[in-house]
Amino acid sequence: MLSVSDVDVRYGRARVLHGVSLEVPTGSLVCLMGRNGVGKTTLLKTTMGLLRPAAGRVELEGEDITGLPTHQRVRRGMAFVPQGHVSFPQLTVWENLQVTLEATSHRQASAVEEALAVFPTLRPLFKRPAGFLSGGQRQQLAIARALITRPRLLLLDEPTEGVQPSVIDEIELAVRRLHRQAGLTVLLVEQYLDLALRLADSFVVLDAGRVAHAGPVAELHDESVRRLLSV
Numbered sequence: 001m002l003s004v005s006d007v008d009v010r011y012g013r014a015r016v017l018h019g020v021s022l023e024v025p026t027g028s029l030v031c032l033m034g035r036n037g038v039g040k041t042t043l044l045k046t047t048m049g050l051l052r053p054a055a056g057r058v059e060l061e062g063e064d065i066t067g068l069p070t071h072q073r074v075r076r077g078m079a080f081v082p083q084g085h086v087s088f089p090q091l092t093v094w095e096n097l098q099v100t101l102e103a104t105s106h107r108q109a110s111a112v113e114e115a116l117a118v119f120p121t122l123r124p125l126f127k128r129p130a131g132f133l134s135g136g137q138r139q140q141l142a143i144a145r146a147l148i149t150r151p152r153l154l155l156l157d158e159p160t161e162g163v164q165p166s167v168i169d170e171i172e173l174a175v176r177r178l179h180r181q182a183g184l185t186v187l188l189v190e191q192y193l194d195l196a197l198r199l200a201d202s203f204v205v206l207d208a209g210r211v212a213h214a215g216p217v218a219e220l221h222d223e224s225v226r227r228l229l230s231v
């Protein structure tokens with residue numbers, strides 16, 4: 001279980017998160033939603049240790065990890081795929097996967113095969129430099145690289161942004177399998193309401209750096225929640 005409690009985050013003098021709390025129970029898929037600029041990415045980065053909160057706590061499986069550096073969070077089973085993530089653009093798809101494997105603590109080559117089983121469409125692209133991939137292919141490579149670390153908790157920041165519809169379906173299928181079959185716990189930032197409705201168990205909506213609503217996914221049908229998501 002991931003638990004974020006009363007987190008405040010500032011960029012310089014600007015306070016971006018105001019006492020945000022959320023829970024991601026083990027084995028669940030929680031969708032973090034809200035309009036542009038409300039603080040979703042800031043919350044994921046804080047969870048991953050890329051930003052330090054001015055106040056509040058982050059706990060993983062009951063242990064306080066607020067002060068833990070990012071690489072140690074990775075060792076504890078957390079992985080983060082940033083929004084619009086570009087892998088090493090000059091390296092081929094294969095090299096990107098290998099470099100990631102070499103950086104893991106387990107170094108088991110079977111992890112690459114496991115990641116490719118989730119995204120088999122990457123196989124014919126092995127020799128292509130990552131910089132020449134389409135938006136959807138880059139996103140698949142980014143998630144595959146995160147999977148090589150063998151995470152238990154995956155933080156995904158808008159994996160469908162800028163991705164063509166057919167590839168959105170592939171990403172949705174992959175996330176569903178990872179969650180339902182492989183049992184991965186997922187915190188997903190997603191603006192696309194229908195996708196959230198299909199994938200998530202529960203959701204949290206941020207508005208201006210505060211939790212405006214949180215609940216089971218069925219409540220996403222409520223007019224009061226939809227108003228918080230419409231531009």
Ligand SMILES: Nc1ncnc2c1ncn2[C@@H]1O[C@H](COP(=O)(O)OP(=O)(O)OP(=O)(O)O)[C@@H](O)[C@H]1O
Binds near residue numbers: 014040041
């Ligand atoms: N490095 C930074 N320095 C200063 N302000 C920042 C920085 N990064 C983000 N912000 C500001 O913090 C607020 C929250 O940004 P954040 O990226 O967390 O929002 P978001 O909900 O993820 O938005 P989006 O959906 O557009 O990615 C915004 O007002 C943004 O302009």
